[in-house]
Amino acid sequence: MKPKRSVPALMDVARRAGVGAATVSRVINGGQNVSARRLAAVQQAIEELGYHPNQAARSLKGARTKTIGLVVPSVADPFFSAAAEAIQEVARGHGTLLLLAVSENQSAREQEQVASLIQRRIDGLILAPSDGADFSMFKHAGFPVVCFDRPFPGQDIPVVLSDNYAGAKAATEHLVKAGRKRILCLSGDPQLFTSKRRVKGYRDVVRAAGLPYLAEVSVQDHESAVAALTPYLSGRSRIDAVFSIKNAITVSAYKILRDAGLEVPKMVAIAAYDDFELADTLDPPICVVRQPVVGIARRAAEMLFEALDRGQVQTKMVKMEVELIHRASCGGHSR
Amino acid sequence: MKPKRSVPALMDVARRAGVGAATVSRVINGGQNVSARRLAAVQQAIEELGYHPNQAARSLKGARTKTIGLVVPSVADPFFSAAAEAIQEVARGHGTLLLLAVSENQSAREQEQVASLIQRRIDGLILAPSDGADFSMFKHAGFPVVCFDRPFPGQDIPVVLSDNYAGAKAATEHLVKAGRKRILCLSGDPQLFTSKRRVKGYRDVVRAAGLPYLAEVSVQDHESAVAALTPYLSGRSRIDAVFSIKNAITVSAYKILRDAGLEVPKMVAIAAYDDFELADTLDPPICVVRQPVVGIARRAAEMLFEALDRGQVQTKMVKMEVELIHRASCGGHSR
DNA sequence: GTGAAAGCGCTAACAA
DNA sequence: TTGTTAGCGCTTTCAC
Numbered sequence: 001m002k003p004k005r006s007v008p009a010l011m012d013v014a015r016r017a018g019v020g021a022a023t024v025s026r027v028i029n030g031g032q033n034v035s036a037r038r039l040a041a042v043q044q045a046i047e048e049l050g051y052h053p054n055q056a057a058r059s060l061k062g063a064r065t066k067t068i069g070l071v072v073p074s075v076a077d078p079f080f081s082a083a084a085e086a087i088q089e090v091a092r093g094h095g096t097l098l099l100l101a102v103s104e105n106q107s108a109r110e111q112e113q114v115a116s117l118i119q120r121r122i123d124g125l126i127l128a129p130s131d132g133a134d135f136s137m138f139k140h141a142g143f144p145v146v147c148f149d150r151p152f153p154g155q156d157i158p159v160v161l162s163d164n165y166a167g168a169k170a171a172t173e174h175l176v177k178a179g180r181k182r183i184l185c186l187s188g189d190p191q192l193f194t195s196k197r198r199v200k201g202y203r204d205v206v207r208a209a210g211l212p213y214l215a216e217v218s219v220q221d222h223e224s225a226v227a228a229l230t231p232y233l234s235g236r237s238r239i240d241a242v243f244s245i246k247n248a249i250t251v252s253a254y255k256i257l258r259d260a261g262l263e264v265p266k267m268v269a270i271a272a273y274d275d276f277e278l279a280d281t282l283d284p285p286i287c288v289v290r291q292p293v294v295g296i297a298r299r300a301a302e303m304l305f306e307a308l309d310r311g312q313v314q315t316k317m318v319k320m321e322v323e324l325i326h327r328a329s330c331g332g333h334s335r
Numbered sequence: 336m337k338p339k340r341s342v343p344a345l346m347d348v349a350r351r352a353g354v355g356a357a358t359v360s361r362v363i364n365g366g367q368n369v370s371a372r373r374l375a376a377v378q379q380a381i382e383e384l385g386y387h388p389n390q391a392a393r394s395l396k397g398a399r400t401k402t403i404g405l406v407v408p409s410v411a412d413p414f415f416s417a418a419a420e421a422i423q424e425v426a427r428g429h430g431t432l433l434l435l436a437v438s439e440n441q442s443a444r445e446q447e448q449v450a451s452l453i454q455r456r457i458d459g460l461i462l463a464p465s466d467g468a469d470f471s472m473f474k475h476a477g478f479p480v481v482c483f484d485r486p487f488p489g490q491d492i493p494v495v496l497s498d499n500y501a502g503a504k505a506a507t508e509h510l511v512k513a514g515r516k517r518i519l520c521l522s523g524d525p526q527l528f529t530s531k532r533r534v535k536g537y538r539d540v541v542r543a544a545g546l547p548y549l550a551e552v553s554v555q556d557h558e559s560a561v562a563a564l565t566p567y568l569s570g571r572s573r574i575d576a577v578f579s580i581k582n583a584i585t586v587s588a589y590k591i592l593r594d595a596g597l598e599v600p601k602m603v604a605i606a607a608y609d610d611f612e613l614a615d616t617l618d619p620p621i622c623v624v625r626q627p628v629v630g631i632a633r634r635a636a637e638m639l640f641e642a643l644d645r646g647q648v649q650t651k652m653v654k655m656e657v658e659l660i661h662r663a664s665c666g667g668h669s670r
Numbered sequence: 671g672t673g674a675a676a677g678c679g680c681t682a683a684c685a686a
Numbered sequence: 687t688t689g690t691t692a693g694c695g696c697t698t699t700c701a702c
Binding site for chain 4: 344345346356357359360364388389390391392393394395396397398
């Protein structure tokens with residue numbers, strides 16, 4: 001009798017322990033209604049065989065897969081990696097694993113990844129949707145979806161996000177109060193929901209204050225940051241403040257100003273969206289709007305599991321407050 | 336006839352298209368040997384129903400799950416989140432999804448997570464093992480494993496890592512050449528493989544140079560960094576260089592020295608392991624040993640897929656070279 | 671080219 | 687307390 005080559009199945013355990021399949025099933029599901037003798041026998045067989053129940057077979061029977069999906073633009077981004085960590089932690093608390101997918105903010109990729117997740121019959125999905133996210137991909141998907149950081153375009157899907165508009169407003173107002181007159185707004189992809197809200201917050205404030213609306217909204221990397229900023233560094237179009245809306249750009253702006261010899265905050269103030277690890281260590285420390293990343297992610301995950309437990313989600317939108325962290329780069333008084 | 340409530344199955348498609356199950360199966364697997372007429376009918380039914388094949392059922396039949404596991408100490412850590420991104424990218428190229436698990440460097444958690452992955456019948460596993468990783472958890476697992484960043488303790492599992500010893504040696508030698516006499520080595524968990532190798536590199540150099548071996552190897556956070564460094568900031572035990580071995584500690588050390596009024600590099604030089612985003616932006620820029628994170632992760636993933644394709648892994652260990660990035664904090668000449 | 675039917679590993683209903 | 691058995695959704699012979 002040749003032992004079957006592959007991984008042991010429940011029947012192998014049953015045979016080795018000299019019991020029926022159902023008994024093994026009972027044992028691996030809590031061991032209720034099983035005599036001590038057989039329980040021990042089965043446990044020993046499991047141990048000896050290194051048996052692990054096949055989840056695929058279980059979920060075929062209609063059980064939960066104990067797996068949720070997470071789709072983010074990138075895990076390399078500190079915002080989303082912190083979120084991923086928090087979500088995975090909540091999931092772990094529910095005995096659930098995380099299937100990670102990366103969309104790069106491209107709806108085609110997003111769709112492809114979601115299709116892949118649907119095939120795996122995830123119990124639920126947490127998603128930071130791309131701008132062009134298409135709801136039809138969820139047709140007949142059969143699981144709850146919770147968005148975070150951004151809402152699902154044109155769809156009433158539960159979402160947890162922060163108050164981007166208020167945050168940008170607060171930061172801009174702070175600059176205005178500090179006496180800045182020409183505030184340049186720097187942003188990445190102008191299509192991005194978060195960018196749009198933040199730019200709007202900035203705009204409403206400068207408009208109300210009668211200041212010029214100066215925005216460069218398509219800064220992608222250091223090179224384009226140089227290109228975008230240079231015209232504003234001297235002459236009559238010279239600015240006296242920068243409001244950076246995108247994490248990665250902030251540092252570029254800081255370096256460019258410094259390299260151009262423009263003293264911060266004396267000549268040009270800086271305020272930025274998203275706190276970062278060394279914001280308080282740079283010279284001068286950078287004034288930022290801080291989002292409760294972990295709080296947002298955790299809340300989204302909790303909402304998903306509520307939906308899983310209770311059957312339905314009650315809350316449609318949770319908007320978290322952000323915090324303006326006053327630091328010297330604003331040139332403002334801490335009040 | 337009530338339409339079944341849940342997600343559509345292959346049979347639903349078959350019935351709607353008026354064909355047999357096998358035909359639908361053929362269509363979703365490439366559509367070979369199917370008449371154009373039925374192919375169209377089936378595709379339409381799939382579209383209308385929003386049908387997605389159930390992977391669980393497929394893998395029950397013995398097919399690959401097209402899913403690999405990734406176990407890291409933390410995804411919030413920039414090193415591991417960059418690695419995760421790279422690995423997910425390679426996986427995507429192979430039509431494979433990533434099941435993400437976090438061990439927090441605790442072998443119990445690691446074991447629990449791996450068990451969970453085994454149940455999901457992953458095709459393979461990429462792992463940054465904890466110090467106490469127990470090989471027995473893979474008993475009968477039936478899939479290839481590749482480690483990265485650290486080898487599996489006492490086990491001959493394929494691994495991709497960087498030359499921690501050489502990197503630490505190079506950094507320390509650089510400090511020695513710059514004339515430093517009292518070099519303090521700061522490290523986190525002394526049990527960690529990478530820490531041990533780096534400390535050894537440091538030690539061998541200071542010993543050979545006849546300099547004192549000064550090490551604080553259990554620095555966890557900013558508070559403990561303060562506690563560890565303070566005794567060395569003044570008096571006769573005063574140091575003239577710090578070699579920080581752990582990412583998170585480096586910035587703490589930098590701040591502590593700065594706050595203590597010890598000029599860098601004039602009074603105290605700094606060299607550190609692992610490059611970080613703002614290392615070149617701080618004042619002074621921090622001299623670091625840079626690991627090819629993405630290269631390491633990608634290579635590990637590629638090795639796993641090679642093992643999956645070819646059946647076996649050939650390489651047992653890949654050691655990547657690191658690079659010493661000269662920056663002003665060392666007080667050295669750039670050569 | 672096509673469909674019927676067996677079986678992958680498991681759970682749950684039922685019988686004993 | 688037990689074991690037997692019928693599927694879960696799919697792929698894969700094997701006839702037609």
